[in-house]
Each structure stands twice: as C-alpha cells, then as structure tokens.
Amino acid sequence: MAEIELSSRPSTLEVYGRAALSALPVVGASGDSLPDDTLLLRGLRVDPDNLAEYTKVCGLRFGDTLPLTYPFMLTFPLVMKLMVSKDFPFAAVGSVHAENVIEQLRPISLSEPLDVRVHAENMREHRKGLLVDLVSVVNVGRETVWRQTSTFLHQQRTSLSGQPKTEPEPEEIPPVPTSTLRVDQKIIDRYAAISGDRNPIHVSTLGAKAFGFSKPIAHGMWSAAAALRAVEGRIPGKVTYSVRFGKPVLLPATVNLYAQRELEGWALALRHRKKLYPHLTATLR
Numbered sequence: 095m096a097e098i099e100l101s102s103r104p105s106t107l108e109v110y111g112r113a114a115l116s117a118l119p120v121v122g123a124s125g126d127s128l129p130d131d132t133l134l135l136r137g138l139r140v141d142p143d144n145l146a147e148y149t150k151v152c153g154l155r156f157g158d159t160l161p162l163t164y165p166f167m168l169t170f171p172l173v174m175k176l177m178v179s180k181d182f183p184f185a186a187v188g189s190v191h192a193e194n195v196i197e198q199l200r201p202i203s204l205s206e207p208l209d210v211r212v213h214a215e216n217m218r219e220h221r222k223g224l225l226v227d228l229v230s231v232v233n234v235g236r237e238t239v240w241r242q243t244s245t246f247l248h249q250q251r252t253s254l255s256g257q258p259k260t261e262p263e264p265e266e267i268p269p270v271p272t273s274t275l276r277v278d279q280k281i282i283d284r285y286a287a288i289s290g291d292r293n294p295i296h297v298s299t300l301g302a303k304a305f306g307f308s309k310p311i312a313h314g315m316w317s318a319a320a321a322l323r324a325v326e327g328r329i330p331g332k333v334t335y336s337v338r339f340g341k342p343v344l345l346p347a348t349v350n351l352y353a354q355r356e357l358e359g360w361a362l363a364l365r366h367r368k369k370l371y372p373h374l375t376a377t378l379r
Contacts, residue, residue: 095213099134104171106290109178128226129181132213133172140168140204144288151284152319153275155326159201162335163319165208165240166196167289169230172212173244176228183217184224184248187293188305191314192225193245196335202232202239209233221257223249267363267370271350272324275364277312278346285316311342317374321362324353325378333359334379340372349373 140160148164149156177186202208209232216227225247232240286292294301295311302310318337322329343349343364350370352363360378365371 095130095132097132097134097211099136100172100175103135103138104175106171106174106292109171109174126183126217127181128183128214128217129176129179131176131179131181132211133176135172135210136207138168138208138210140164140208142204145204147284147288148319151281151288152316153323154319158204160204161319162196162198162322162329162333163315165202165230165232166194166242166244166315168208169210169212169232169242171290172210173228173230176212176214177246182214183226188248190247190249191244191339192247193243193339194315194318194335194337195243196337197241198331198333198335199237199239199241201331202234206234208239209235220247221259223247267365268352268354271365272353273351274348274367275320275351276346276348277316277320277343279310282310282312282316282345285313289313289315291315307342307344309344311344312347314339314374317343317364318376321351321353321364321374321376324351324362325360328360329378335376336379337374337376339374341366343373 144167145160145164146156148167149161152161152163154161174186176182177189211231211233212228214226214228218225225245228244228246230242230244231238282296286297291313295305295307296313297310299310302308314337317339318335348367350365350367352361352365354361358379362374362376362378363372364374366373
C-alpha cells in the first residue's frame, strides 16, 4: 500500500468538480478493486472559527476539546479525494453514506497538530449494491487518538440482489421523545459551507431530484452530530459511536430525538415525528 503525502487539504470545490465528472456515464469509474493508496496530511491545525460555527449549527457546545464528530470535517476532503480517484470502483456522487463508526481513544485538544490518514478497504456485495469502507485515522505524533469507518453504498445489481429482505427486529420506541430537532435548508446550507460537503442532494432541489429525492436532504453527519446534544457532557473521553442511517430527512423537517441510558452507554435515535420510522439509530459505548 503506497502512502501519498499531501502538502495541503484538498479543495472540496475542486473535488466535487471531479466527482460530478466521474458520475457521467462516459467517464464514470468502474472496477472490481480499490485503490491501494493511503492519503496522508501532516500537521493539520483546527480553525477555531470553523469549530465555533460547527458547534453552533449542530447545537453543540464550543470548548477546548473537539466534539466527537468534528474530526469527520477534517478527514472529509481526503475521503472525497480518494473516492474521485481514477482507481475508485464507482462514482462518489450518488453514493449513499450507510453507516459510520467513530472510535475516540481520548479527547482531542483544539490546539493539537493532527496527522490524518485515509484509505479504502473491505469492498463487498450487498443486496442493494456494493459497500466500501473509507477508514480515517487521526494521530497526534505517534499516538492514534481517533479512528472512523465510513461505509458507503453504491446501488447496483450484485449476486445478492435477488435475496429477500430480512425483517428487522421489532423495536421498543419510547412513548415520549427526549426532545425534537428542527432542521431547514438554511441550517443545511450553513453546514455545507462549514464542512465543505456541497453534495447536490443537500443544497439543490434539482440536484436532489436527479438522485431520486423529492427535496434536498440533511447531511447524515449533521444528524449524527446533532443527535449528540441529548447526551452532551455525559460522553466519556474513550468511546465508540456507531451510527446507522435510515430514511433521509427531507427538508424542512422536525424530527424526534430519543436518548436512552443503557448498561454499556446510550442508545440514540432520530425518528419521523408521526410515522416514527428511523432517520438514524446509534449507540455510544
């Protein structure tokens, strides 16, 4: 596996330009293997203004340590750069962020210089298409402090496509939500500007309709961050946050937020206010 060191963070505008190009049928990437490269960026410094805006738009507290989900913002340009490379087996635009697992090994100080590495692994078939894991690792010197596995789904036919859908276990939904979350296009436009994630499905009605959504949808990682406001101040320094994304949140929306204390941590969920289907289910362990 080759390690490619970058001199600066990739421009997300440039990356999305390449992503749109790779989505065209003539140019689109295709293949049955993943790039061998690991992208590396050393000495990354957190911009306090960006962090302050992030905490504000996600409803979190601004402090001396990074929110559990914030390093996603730092790794995202590298993830996108890898996904638009010519060796990547499918187009980044239109891919679905299906699951996300964050392992924080200790709190990260706002002032620490961070080394970021990103690689792709574990391509496998799914009933709905191909799944790929994008793995991001954040180090302070030689110490790994944060690790993330983002699982993306590219919808296509596979050898598993004909398999029947497994029925989910019946869920016990609390009768009363912990709170509600309101999200609209203005909030998501702010998040897109802060994060650099300007995927058309989030910021454009035409872009959303091009990928089968009736309206723009909230970023999954905005939802994952916003859900943490229910347990803020009670998250240990060493923790694993496992998120599964359900039906997208169509904008504007008010959703129910649930937080239940469990033996090993917390169970979180964002659900549709009336129909109660999940937009997001998660555990903090």
